[in-house]
Amino acid sequence: MRSGTNGMETGLRFRVLGEVRGQLGDRALRLGSPQQMAVLVRLLLNHGHSVSIDELVDGIWGSEPPPRAIGTVRTYISRLRTELEPDRASRTPAQVLLSTGDGYTLRIDPDCLDLHTFERLLSDSDRSAAAGEPQRAVDLLTEALALWRGGALSGVPGGYAEGQRRRLGELWLSAVESRIGLDLELGNTNQVIAALGPLTAEFPLRERLRALLMLALYRSGRQSEALGVHADTRRLLIDELGVEPGPELAVLQRRILAADPELTPATRPTAAGAASADGGPGGGSAPATVPAQLPPDIPDFSGRTKLVEEIVDALHRSPGQAVAICALAGIGGVGKTTLAVHCAHEVRGSFPDGQLYLDLRGAGSNPVDPAAALAEFLEVLGIPPAQLPDTVERRTALYRSLLADRRVLVLLDNVRDSTQIRPLLPSTGSSTVLMTGRGRPAGLPGVRLVDIDVFQEEEAVELFAAVAGAARVAAEPAAVREVVGACSLLPLAVRIVASRLAVRPSWTVASLARRLADQRRRLDELQVGDLAVEATFQLGYLQLSEDQARAFRLLSLPDGADCSTSDAAALLGLPVAEAESLAESLVDAGLLESEEPGRYRYHDLLRLFARRRAEETDPEPVRRRSLLLLLDHLLACVRNASRTLEGDDLLSWSLHRTVGAGEPLTDPDEARDWLRAQRALLLAVLGQSLRQAPEESLPAVVDLLLGWMWVGAPTPHAEDFHAVLAQALSVARRTDGFPERRDARGEARLHYLVGMLHGLSGDGAPAEASLRRSLECLDPARGGLEDHPEIHYTVAAELAVVLNAAGRSEEALPYLELARDLCRGLGHQADEARLLGNIARAHLTGGRPGQALDAAREAVRTARAAEHPSCLADALYQLGTVLLGNGQYGEASTRLIEAVEMLRRQERYSTEGCALARLSSCYLAMNAAAEAVRCAEQALELGRQVSARYCQGLAQEALGRALVALGQSARGRGCLTEAQRLFEELEVTEAIGVRNLLDTLPASA
Incomplete structure (x- = not known):
């Protein structure tokens, strides 16, 4: 604690040499917005004198302040007072930030401000230099410059702050020049040259820096380079400013040309960076011992053959102008360090001047500071600790000078980021850098990035055998694969479990696999000695x-x-x-x-x-809410996809309102791509939501399934869909003693979904049973049909389709007419078109071809009027089927071809397969048997791809008939026999026609 000028012990500290920071005791001050910090800076830099309110406003906003600028500044003052004196009682006078006249005064001890300390140290250094104490002057300047942590007043806005930044920047640069001049006076020429390289690049028009560089080069015996600096500087000044160099550079050039003896001290050191009284290494010479710092290669290194070749190739790259950098990136435990060390040993012979290694601890809480890393490397390269430069910039320059003409491999392990390693990179292509880190390095040009992934299974087994013993692997190969699978092929995890097994001869691999089977305990099992997967992950998490x-x-x-x-x-x-x-x-x-x-x-x-x-x-409610937000988002996306692909389909517009808007998915191809990409996530989240938040998630789950079923091609994944539906039904049936909590509408929808899924797979009996249960849920005693017309219409229509497919058209027609009445009442023209198509099929099955044709044509007209592509494709398919049944093969083929093209674009593979099978029958009736075979085979392939058994049955029948017509009776009989089997399993009337055809074929066929 320090007494302020007002006699109070404030404990305040402020930094302005970098980002503006404040400290009150051990607590960091919250200095507020950039504009509020600008007010504080104006007061801090006025050294205890009053600053008027107008000056504060002008310092922030200049000549164009906002309308309430004065009020805003007073608000900033009030907030600062609260922060600077948090314990001040209400209505008591401020002791630190005072109101004085029409302004304010900040009263603090000058030593509380880093700028004051910096200026004092500069003055002390000047006095020491004047007294003939250059080393003390250098030490004081070093202490002063160490106070800087970036550009002064970083991020503070306003004209006043900008002016102060320029002033303080000039002050810093003058201090740097003084420090370099003193270093030169002390004979540290190599150190000076290394430091001046980046400085002259950053401040190319600063003539004082150029003069110091010329003198340092001359004193190092590099006269031509010194004169070259003058020539380059003169050219730059003329090109940029149109002026000649000033007197200092001109005079220095003449003295160098004249070999003025006063430019060279009577004695000067010869060591790299400083004099070496004990015979240390001379400037530029190699250290007495070639560094060989690589950790030992592990004896059981396994796998990674291609990666080793790639990395070794990168490290063997011929020297060039730019340093070669190879970066290995990957998650913790993936084996980056092991791989890097192995590859480094592989190429040691290519780096005769040594190998440097450092673990930068980038994944931990205490990463190695670049200055400390450079100190280690410089000491290895022959620089005594007492002669180490004191700043990162100077150490970097000296480090690069020492490596400039050497072939050295630098292995930087566990890198945190590019900022940490940039000072450690050599400046020339004679040396090569190999680095490892969890993240990919950003901002480093020319880096060859190698992503390190987990093992392949065979590599994991190989490592397991190398550690645990080949005999144990050979005895239980299946269990070994189970174990490395539980390790997710992560090398560290495989090594840990193999090591545990190696020291436990009584364990079997199968017993180890059982221990790893429980996911909640798996991380606890993956540790041995000081190795632990969880601890490795924790290092990254804590950052x-x-x-x-x-x-x-x-x-x-x-x-x-x-x-x-x-x-x-x-x-x-x-x-x-x-x-x-x-x-x-x-x-x-x-x-x-x-x-x-x-x-x-x-x-x-x-x-x-x-x-x-x-x-x-x-907390559990937070995790549950996050999952429900995802479910809501997925429902919104499925709704958008359904509306894009199904237009005005009734169900897609009757879904619950969502919190989020979801992805727009307004393009049909985009919508289908989304549905394909998200299928696994959708199924996973549906099941997970029903487990973790059953009652909250059920409405959204049912809606999502309804929206997805028509547009998501569920048939190939029927087993997964059935599992989710069964889970949802279980939730819907729960009463917990409160019957009124049962969701009749939701349960009805779920039974409908089960029935529709069976129907798509061609399973007529279970489809009918589920659909009838759905209608039972909508019985008036459980909610009333009139309350749910959209689901009632949908279930009735689907049940009619199933009944019609079973040859029970007379039972189907009343349901179709009921569904049509409900649909008309709801005003959905596209759905009415679908119903008309199904009515046409029912009439055709019932032996009324004329009525069937009228209904089918009306279905196409209605679908075209609705401008609904999906419904139109269905209507065309139905019309083609009815025309085929009426013997109008030419028009039937035309309509079916149109339907196939539309269904293919819509990716409705099951219906496309059925349409192709019908088209095959058309071609056969028109004596085009070869074309019939082609269409039937396409239909069969589609049916198999999506596991649609009814489609497969139609395709096998069409293919069998076409093959018999082509004289391939034996193969044709085989196809027809398979069609009969499928139709009988599905209990559809088509089985009768196929059986009759088989009876007419010769026995030899």
Whole structure:
């Protein structure tokens, strides 16, 4: 604590030589907005004198202040007073920031301000230099310059701050020049040359720096280079300013040309950077011992053959003008250090001047400071500790000078970021840098980046065998693969479990696999001795900001393999741009992976680690809300995709309103791409939501399934859909003793979805049963049909389709007419077109071809009027089928071809296959058997791809008939037999026609 000029012990400290900072005791001050900091700076730099309110306003805004500038400044003053004197009682006078006249005064001890200390040290240095004490003067300047932490008043706005920045910048540069001049006087010429390189590049028009460089070069015996500096400077000044160099440079040039003996001290040191009284290394000469700092290579190094070749090739690159840098990046535990050390040993012979190694501890809480790293390297290269330069810039310059003509491999392990290693990079291509880090280095030109991924399975097994013993692997190969799979092929995890097994002869690999099977305990099992996967991950996690750590935890919650940027935004409750920035920062930190732009995934073990941190940090309601926000977002996206692909489809407009808008998905191709990419995440989140928030999530789950079922091609993934539907039905049926809580509408929709899924797969009986249960849920006693016309219409229509497919058209027609009446009442023309198509099929099945044709043509007209592509494709398919049944093969083929083209664009593969099978029958009727075979085979392939058995049955029948017509009776009989089997399993009337055809074929066929 220090007494202020007002007699109070304030404990205040302020820094302006860099970013403006304040300290009150051990507490960092909250200095507020940049404009508020500008007020504080104006008061701090006025050295206890009053500053008027007008001066404060002018210092921030100049000649164009905002309307309430004075009031704003007074608000800033009030906030600063509260921060500077937090314990001051209300209505008592301020003791630090006082009102004086029409302005304010900040009263603090001058020594509380780093600028005051800097100026005092400069004065003391000047006195020491004048007294003939150059070393003391250098020490004082070193202490003064160490107070700077970047550009003065960094980030403070306003004309006053800008003027002070220029003044203080000039003061800093003058101090640097004084320090360099004193170093030169002390004979540290090499050190001076190294320091002046970057300074003259940063301040090219500063003639004093050029003069010092000329003198240092001359004193090092490099006269021609010194004269070259003068020539370069003269050319630059003439080109940039149109002036000749000033007197100092001109006089120095003449004295160098005249070899003025007074330019060279009577004695000067010869060591690299300083005199060496004990016979230390001379300037530029190699150290007595060639550095060989590489850690030992591990004897059981396994796998990575291609990676080793790639890295060794990069390190063997021929010397050039620029330094070669190879960077290995990957998550913690992936084996970056092991691989780098192995490769470094492989190429040792190519670096005869040595190998430098340093663990920069970038993943931990205490990364190595560049100044400390340079000190270690310089000492290894022969610079005694007492002669080390005192700033990072000077150490870097000397380090680069020593490596300039040497072939040295520099291995920088566990790099935090580019800022940490930039001073450690050599300046010439004679040396090579190999670095490892969890993130990818940014801002380093010419870096050859090598992403290190987990092992391939065979590599993991190889390492396991090398550590645990080949005999144990040979005895239980399946269990070994199970174990390395539980390790997610992470090298560190594989090494840990193999090491545990190696020291436990009573364990079997199978017993180890059982221990790893429980995901909640897996991280606890992955540790042995001082090796632990969780501890490795924790190092990176502790480096995250609060926002990054929250994102890391919450993004791990969904069970899906990966997520998109918009999914991340929903999970985090943030705008997309902000969520993307956080996700990308986690990728940079090596805690998240991004294999393609805009999609993110965790390594499996990192996901377990992140979820454990979430359970420890984020309350259960927070985690549940995050998952529900994602479910809401996915529902909004599916709704948008459905409206794009299905237009005015009734169900897509009857879904619940969502909190988020979702991705627009206004382009059909974009909508289909989204549905394909998100299928796994959708299924995972649906099941997870029903487990973790059943009652809250059920409405959204049902809506999402309804919207997705028609547009998401569910048939190939019917098993997954059935599992989610069964789970949702279980939730919907729960009563918990309160029957009124049962969701009749939701349960009806779920039974409808189950029935429709069975129907798409061609399973008629279970489809009918589920659809009838759906209608039972809508019975008036459980809510009333009139309350749910859209779902009632939908279920009735689907049940009619199933009944018609089973040859029960007379039962189907009443449901179709009911559905049509409901649909008309709801005003949905496109759905009415679908119903008309189904009515046409029912009439055709019932032996009324004329009525069927009228209804089918009306269906096409209605669909065209509705401008609904999906409904039009269905109507054309139905019309083509009815025309085929009426013997009008030419028009039937035309309509079916049109339907096939539309269905293909819509990616509705099951219906496309059925249309192709019908088209095959048309071609066969028109005596084009070869074309019929081609269409039938295409239909069969589509049916198999999407596991649509009815489609396969139609295709097998069409193919069998065409093959028989071509004289390939044996193969044709085989196809027809398979068609009969499928139709009988599905209990559809087509089985009768196929059986009758088989009976007419010769026995030899």
